[in-house]
Amino acid sequence: MEKNYPLNRLNTWKIGGLAEAVYWPQSMADLSTVWQRAQAAKTPVWLIGRGSNLLLPDEGLPGITLxxxxxxxxEWGEYSVQVEAGYTLARLSQEAGERGWSGLEFARGIPGSVGGAVMMNAGAHGGEMASQIISVTTLWADGTVKKLERADLEFAYRFCSLRGNAWVVEAQIGFSPGDREQILRLMKENISTRALNQPLEKPNAGSIFRNPPGDSAGRLIESAGWKGKKIGGAQVSEKHANFIVNTGDAKTMDVLALIEAISRDVQSKFGIKLQTEVAYFGEARGARYEARIEGEQSSQNT
Ligand SMILES: Cc1cc2nc3c(=O)[nH]c(=O)nc-3n(C[C@H](O)[C@H](O)[C@H](O)COP(=O)(O)OP(=O)(O)OC[C@H]3O[C@@H](n4cnc5c(N)ncnc54)[C@H](O)[C@@H]3O)c2cc1C
Structure with a gap:
């Protein structure tokens, strides 16, 4: 357990104040024990994977950040893998590809954890997690651990029905036989496309907004004239308008102000209300954002 730990080390935006306490559970049982103890002590608990889709508050997080x-x-099986939540999705994708297993080609450039990817139903290049999931082992608010089959879960664009209700501790992911060279080539192409189109050289958290039906958030934001615009240390990427980069000293409030200003402007210019994809822990501008597992629905919209 680390006390007063800088949150900027726990997210790809490299933003955030101090966490009161941070703990890295070493096993599912360890995670469950810490969770139950914190519940009993009424200590707030926050869960982070690789922090690649997450904005953390300037004022820090109270309680325990896991x-x-x-x-x-x-554990590799026959065209399937049982993998714990903290495993890197991109690594899993590469390792499956090396075996000639097809299914996670889309995920090679997504910098999240397996648990975060299930929860966000991460997707790219026409693929998404929901299509590959066989089952998910979950930890619920009352401490129970349940294995749920794919049919027990609902997924939609960047949505999983577990959100705000349970944590993912392990997932079973399925593959189909494929051509090793073709899979690896496709992954390489996907990565090159990202390097061309995304501002990977600066700290960011992937797409800020979900794409509205039939349109792209990046196109709308660019058309509204936001590329390159800055608030404090947060800047709308020159490369991709749906990315906000940290130019060095960005604060959470800068990012939130930029998100809010873009939302308002896009709505007034195009009549489209953009929804955020990035998760936010904390309180801002009168709204409370929920990312714990206390049965409340999470609200990620700024
Ligand atoms: C450069 C870049 C490119 C990206 N490209 C894509 C892309 O192409 N497609 C895409 O979908 N996303 C993309 N992302 C976003 C991000 O990588 C994914 O959403 C990823 O799945 C988030 O996983 P994470 O472990 O980083 O989650 P975190 O950012 O740590 O957490 C995000 C949310 O998930 C919750 N969470 C994390 N782990 C768990 C768990 N085990 N159980 C329950 N809840 C959990 C957190 O509490 C939080 O609410 C990109 C991000 C970056 C920085």
Whole structure:
């Protein structure tokens, strides 16, 4: 357990104040025990994977912040894998590709954890997690651990029905036989496309807004004239308008102000209300954002 730990080390935006306490559970049982103790003591608990889709507050986080990155056990089966929540999705995708297993080609450039990817139903290049999931082992608010089959879960664009209700501790992911060279080539192409189109050289958290039906958030934001615009240390990327980069000293409030200003402007210019994809922990501008597992629906919209 680390006390007063800088949150900027726990997210790809490299933003955030101090966490009161950070703990990296070493096993599913460890995670469950810490969770139950915190519940009993009424201590707030926050869960972070690789922090690649997450904005953390300038004022820090009270209670315990749990980081899943040590939950990395993996067991390869016959065209399937049982893998703990903290395993890196991109690594899993590469390792499956090396075996000639097809299914996670889309995920090679997504910098999240397996648990975060299930929860966000991460997707790209026409693929998404929901299509590959066989089952998910979950931890619920009352401490129970349940294995849920794919049919028990609902997924939609960047949505999983577990959100705000339970944590993902492990997932079983399925593949189909494929051509190793073709899979690896496709992954390489996907990565090159990203390097061309995304501002990977600066700290960011992927897409800020979900694409509205039939349109692209990036196109709308660019058309509204936001490319390159800055508030404090947060800047709308020159490369991709749906990315906000940290130019060095960005604060959470800068990012939130930029998100709010873009939303308002896009709505007034195009009549479209953009919804955020990035998760936010904390309180801002009168709204409370929920990312814990106390049965409340999470609200990610700024
Ligand atoms: C450069 C870049 C490119 C990206 N490209 C894509 C892309 O192409 N497609 C895409 O979908 N996303 C993309 N992302 C966003 C991000 O990588 C994914 O959403 C990823 O799945 C988030 O996983 P994470 O472990 O980083 O989650 P975090 O950012 O740590 O957490 C995000 C949310 O998930 C919750 N969470 C994390 N782990 C768990 C768990 N085990 N159980 C329950 N809840 C959990 C957190 O509490 C939080 O609410 C990109 C991000 C970056 C920085």
């Amino acid at each position: 980081v899943t990155t040590s939950l990395r056990a993996i």
